[in-house]
Amino acid sequence: MQSLYSNGFEKIYDAMYQTFINYTDEYLFYNTLLKKYNKNSVLEIGSGTGNLAKHFIDNNFNYQGLDYSQDMVDLSSSKLPKGHFKQGDMRDFKLNNTVASIIITGRSTSYLLSNLDVTNALQSIYLNLDDNGILCFDFIDANRFFKMIKDGKHIHHAASFNNNQYTRDSYLNTNTSNNFMFDWDSKYFLIKQNKKTLIAEDKSEVRAFIKNEWKLLLHLNNFKVLECIDKPAYMFDCYAVVAQKIA
Missing domain, CATH: 2.20.25 (N-terminal domain of TfIIb)
Known part of the structure; x- marks a missing residue:
């Protein structure tokens, strides 16, 4: 049985996800938030095959993508040669320079199975954000x-x-x-x-979460919650959180 994300199957995965995720709507959602907080440089965690990245690149964002799968990174790089993609783990990564905003897309927070995973991710994100930088992510609402x-x-x-x-x-x-x-x-x-x-x-x-879990975990890792938005999403009931790094 072949790997879900490698040996060519990542291309089937890419085709499958485009049938039920509206990447234009996803882009408009994040673009509205980043423009609201005057952020033009963004790291997308969970960049996958680059379908959302294309919108950011086409609209002149200073964009970088991070994904756990090297095959996903290779596919997005081949599709979008102007993009900057790298393989990495959201719980432990280091950019060359800090960025004004970081987004975790596609409910990728669901792979943070323990509170230690969440804490490690938030600490890595904190170190890679500018002072007063913005973190935005969506999560599946367990309730x-x-x-x-x-x-x-x-x-x-x-x-x-x-x-x-x-x-x-x-x-x-x-x-x-x-x-x-x-x-x-x-x-x-x-x-x-x-x-x-x-x-x-x-x-x-x-993993799914409830809002109070995220509010507490963000507070403990020096982030201030700015917004919690009920976010339409395929199949899942989701919220999106916007939080600011407290310098």
Whole structure:
């Protein structure tokens, strides 16, 4: 079974996600916030295959992208040669120069499974932000989302790539391992000549949050919450937080 994000599968992943995420709307959301706080340099954590990055680059932001997957970085770099992308872990990274704003997109905060992970990420972000810099991120709202997936929920997506048809069948359910965790199990299939062939699986434990968790964690790591916005998002009930580094 091949890796979910490598050996060419990252291109299928890219095609799949463009079928249900409106990257134009995502860009307009973050652009409005960054313009509101007069920020023109931005690091995107969770830059993935560069679909959101393209909008920032085309609109003359001083943009950098950071992603955990080297294959995602390679794909976004090939798609956007004017972009600046690097591989890194949000819990421990170092830029050459600090930036005015950092955004964590695509609910990538869900991969911060422990409070130590959150603290390490916030400390790294703090060190890479300008004084009074802005952090903006979205997160899955456990209070609403868990009610939706209680007792399990199936979700189906389909996409075309290189004249082939692919589907992703996902199953989500709560668990009680730690914090507000849930299981997200996905299977990817190639559909060819009416035959369905399993090509990849992704079994993940990921995290949702409540607002008060983030407010406290940000306070403990020297960030001031400026806004908490109810943010429309595919499948998930989300909030977006805007916080400022306290120098």
